[in-house]
Amino acid sequence: MKGAHFLVAFLLLVLSSSYVFAYDPSSLQDFCVAINGSKDGVFVNGKFCKNPNLTVAEDFFFPGLNVPGNTGNRVGSNVTLVNVDRIPGLNTLGISLARLDFAPYGGLNPPHIHPRGTEILVVVEGTLYVGFVTSNPNRLFTKVLYPGDVFVFPIGLIHFQFNIAKTNAVAFAGLSSQNPGVITIADAIFGPKPPINPDVLAKAFQLDKDMVEKLQKLFENA
Structure with missing residues (x-):
């Protein structure tokens, strides 16, 4: 029985953890105004945070x-x-x-x-x-x-x-x-750099390879 309870608790933990990390993390402060440099900043969610005392309305x-x-x-x-x-x-x-x-x-x-x-x-x-x-x-x-x-x-x-x-x-x-x-x-399909092999796209979309190459030329300069 204890093993079953442990398994249920483990599954709930995994599911809750997956949910938490699937979206932007919840803020643990009033705000974290993003700055590009690290001076006097704290790195949070991909950005450095501006010193709250230096924050202004324009932020x-x-x-x-x-x-x-x-x-x-x-x-x-x-x-x-x-x-x-x-x-x-x-x-x-x-x-x-x-x-x-x-x-x-x-x-x-x-x-x-x-x-x-x-x-x-x-x-x-x-x-x-x-x-x-x-x-x-x-x-x-x-x-x-x-x-x-x-x-x-x-x-x-x-x-x-x-x-x-x-x-x-x-x-x-x-x-x-x-x-x-x-x-x-x-x-994303026809214009990435470098381009996807046209044979792959021809097979995937059931198109003639020449048509794929025309589409790739069209999108490479888009």
Whole structure:
């Protein structure tokens, strides 16, 4: 019986430890304003902490999220991410924010993942077709969003947003990490440096090797 109790306790410890280390660690102080140097600093969660006595309001401030982003690019969208690199005071707080701008019909935030954060998105202007794909077996969840609508993209799952209206679209997103990261699927597959062997991609995507090489040339300069 004692052995069974020990096994249960061990499994709970493993599960709880896995949960704790899967996300940004909880803060053990009021704040830990990130600095680049180590002088008079303490290293916490990938950043050195500024001396609290030297902290100022600007460490928690970012201006200009009302300014539209430039959507004149190949995908017709722009993401203005406000993470720990833009607001040092976000360090150890486990949150970040983004503004998403979309060009009229066709503006796309391509399929991508955030390896370290769940995203919650609210549309403030325009109409977006959004969705995410689950892990195996792959299921697609989609929704058309209008101003005021909110949608959640679970951590680590492929998701996208696409403007289906003839006007600009704007959305804001909160993410459950100070630095959620982003991996854009097409860029990661066809545009890494050095490139993935085209034979691998041809087999994986069931494409002609020449087509794979064309895609790699397209994305290498993207």
